[in-house]
Amino acid sequence: MAKLVLSFQGRVLEDFPLDKERVTIGRAADNDICIENLAVSGRHAAVETFQNDSYLVDLGSTNGTLVNGNPVTRHALRSGDYITIGKHSLTYHGLQRTAETDDEVEKTIAIRPAMRSAEAAPVALLGYLRVQNGGAAGREMVLSKAQTKLGKAGLQVAAISRRQQDYYLEHIEGQDGRTPTINGVQIGLQPRKLAHGDILEIANTRLGFELRPA
């Protein structure tokens, strides 16, 4: 089993086997590896292990986490990596790779959400459209649906589809085969991914696209 060896000023203090998916490091008493030193944050870092691979994650500590002298927020550990937390250090001793463990790695495994990192998921963003010209100028709508169709039959119709965090503009029909534009350029027949700040034109109406926290 892989392990971390804790040392202080060159003296080895203790071995910690990485025997669960998440081993936490910090000053608070409920950490798996508790380091009572003021340079260490309450919840400083964690090591996540999946089969034979371990990953070090800094949990937003005040003084940071170094690996081989470089600050990291997340790092795939290699045997011999030297982790510095405050004035303490931890050395990572990984497993020897054998043909057998390599073969095992091929098999798909699924992890439960609880076993995943405790970091906050990225803030969900929602797309908004704001009309920039004509009588409806200033009006706004939120693009909450999987697909929103926009435009005027006979003139130009387009759809905006949501793929999880991303939005795509797609042509449906238009007079003389004209397609909607993004920042003045016709999009053609492939869906185009929208970026915050893009200006769309559909059926002669100009629309500003924005991504904002939901």
Add this chain to the structure above:
Amino acid sequence: MDENIRFRAFGITDIGQVREHNEDAIGLAIDQGYMVVADGMGGHNAGEVASAIAIDEIAHHLSFSDCPAPSADNAVYSPQTLHLRDAVIVANAAILDAAKQDDARQGMGTTVVAMQFTANRVAIAHVGDSRLYRFREGFLDQLTTDHTLVQEWLTRKLYTQEEARNAKNKNVITRALGLLEELEVDLLEELVRSQDLYLLCSDGLSGMLDDTEISKVLSKHGQEPETAAMLLLKLANMAGGKDNISIIIVCVDEVVAGQDDASDETLDWFD
């Protein structure tokens, strides 16, 4: 199935070159317009039990239960998309039930990627790392986003593309049927065009062939789904066939434009 879309489809699942079992399963119902690929996992033969249950339960739900009524609560997705989602959720419950009744099947699970045509759209539901691609006018577009640790870290920018390519933990998926009672299913709705090709596959294909190789086959043979699927299968096996390989190719011959062509918002923005 709606008469608005005419299509041809062909599917195949293969054990590959290395594995002792085929834990994948596929389902196709041309008349109802749906296609499903499931990639099972779990000891002994539990993986193939899980994927088979998923295919059966999804088929059963789509055939015998009614589409949910449109309501303000689920205005985000069409009733057809929610119907597909519900089918996946029912399958999850069935797998958990089956696992409870047999110790040898503890911890079995499966991925699912499913699509169903509806009017001039396609509803898509997926969980895990089985994928749906669309090939349109020479351009291959991966519509689903894998539920893998590697993809998750890429999205959160904890991994660079380079690190993701070299990652050793590519096999870790973060969602699957059979894990928990609560299941989050990713849903998509896309417009369908004549000549579109859709490719559903397990990672036994996408892990062996890159997008360029897949595009090449689809652009040359996509109009003949069986030819294209058999060629992709052969190429994946030649590349090592390290996992089970499942492939469904759907070729859309015609989309009949319906009344579905105006703004569906009651917007006066475009007057």
